[in-house]
Amino acid sequence: MLTVKTFVEGPVDANNYLLMDDESKEAVLIDCSSARPEFVNAVKDTGCKLKYILLTHGHFDHILGVEKFKEEFNVDVYVSQDDLNQISYAPQMLMMFGGGTIAKAPEVTKTVKDGDEFSFGGYTIKALSTPGHTKGGMCYIVDNKLFSGDTLFQGSVGRCDLPEGDLDEIIKSIKEKLFTLPDEIEVYTGHGGKTTIGFEKQYNEIINL
Numbered sequence: 723m724l725t726v727k728t729f730v731e732g733p734v735d736a737n738n739y740l741l742m743d744d745e746s747k748e749a750v751l752i753d754c755s756s757a758r759p760e761f762v763n764a765v766k767d768t769g770c771k772l773k774y775i776l777l778t779h780g781h782f783d784h785i786l787g788v789e790k791f792k793e794e795f796n797v798d799v800y801v802s803q804d805d806l807n808q809i810s811y812a813p814q815m816l817m818m819f820g821g822g823t824i825a826k827a828p829e830v831t832k833t834v835k836d837g838d839e840f841s842f843g844g845y846t847i848k849a850l851s852t853p854g855h856t857k858g859g860m861c862y863i864v865d866n867k868l869f870s871g872d873t874l875f876q877g878s879v880g881r882c883d884l885p886e887g888d889l890d891e892i893i894k895s896i897k898e899k900l901f902t903l904p905d906e907i908e909v910y911t912g913h914g915g916k917t918t919i920g921f922e923k924q925y926n927e928i929i930n931l
């Protein structure tokens with residue numbers, strides 16, 4: 723079985739998802755928005771063997787725990803090449819949003835591109851490139867579950883007014899890459915509650931404008 727644990731962390735309440743194969747305990751963490759000891763310990767308490775951290779995008783509110791998690795779990799962190807810029811903006815963005823200060827941006831050196839696959843336990847998680855919220859926005863899919871970052875939200879889509887955001891691009895990504903998936907796929911979003919592809923195809927207010 724695949725267990726998904728949700729941790730809401732960081733200055734803008736981002737969802738971090740720990741996906742663990744129950745048999746082998748191998749795990750993947752999607753997004754890493756805080757270095758809070760309680761968050762680190764909660765992940766440790768699951769007994770998981772963390773194999774990868776996959777970032778949905780490089781915005782500050784999804785990456786603030788990266789350095790701490792690298793140190794604690796000795797694990798590689800992946801982001802799209804196209805979002806390395808976004809990571810470098812993190813200190814300024816954090817200040818702009820009043821979330822505190824960090825001395826420097828987290829260091830991420832591994833990159834992920836469309837179609838890349840990462841295995842853990844008996845599962846393989848696959849990357850889908852979905853630009854729009856940022857240029858390098860990625861979704862990840864495994865076991866009928868889609869991790870949509872800030873691309874697709876329950877009833878909405880990610881904002882496109884920040885640097886390198888593009889509304890036409892996000893709508894194209896969602897229509898071509900996400901709405902072609904089966905209706906029953908569960909969508910775990912970057913902020914807020916869960917949804918499904920079928921529900922969003924019918925009711926998403928932005929896409930159906």
Ligand SMILES: [Zn+2]
Nearest residue numbers: 779781855872
């Ligand atoms: Zn974002």
